[in-house]
Amino acid sequence: EIVMTQSPATLSVSPGERATLSCRASQSVSSNLAWYQQKPGQAPRLLIYGASTRATGIPARFSGSGSGTEFTLTISSLQSEDFAVYYCQQYNNWPLFGQGTKLEIK
């Protein structure tokens, strides 16, 4: 059974700085990896699919990289609206989410 592990659990970053979030799969999921953003009281919002393809309408400051077991979501210059919880999800077989990284204002 695949396990998805996100790190860190909480990341404190100042507006305008870069944020790097990690997601690790316990076995290869190829590039079948998506990233979502979720704000309180809202449904998740798709950011990235195929490990590195931005979804429609997602700003260029969001980028994804990686393949196999190691993945990264980078937000190049944090805006106030980017502070939220981020989840990775593999879809190599059943959908499986990581436990989330909370991105908070430093």
Next chain:
Amino acid sequence: EVQLVESGGGLVKPGGSLRLSCAASGFTFSSYSMNWVRQAPGKGLEWVSSISSSSSYIYYADSVKGRFTISRDNAKNSLYLQMNSLRAEDTAVYYCARMNGYSSDWGQGTLVTVSS
């Protein structure tokens, strides 16, 4: 515009049953696999169940297998989740999601609370 609207949530006692519905619009419902994903209060996202476009393939998370049943009515553009033998740990917001592996379209969710 894609719209997914869940309904049917509420308060139910342990051991009870509930049926969730999801009304879809803005896309050809019969062409897409659909999923239920849940989120317990203050916790992360958990995939619950998937159903293929023609209902030929159905999958469940181990945590709900044997208790929950997913179904769909393509003529009514609707997705359902029949939940039986509910437990306290099933308390969550249940989201309907259009998924092709990943999902760009989610409903607003419906809250299910299992408590005596």
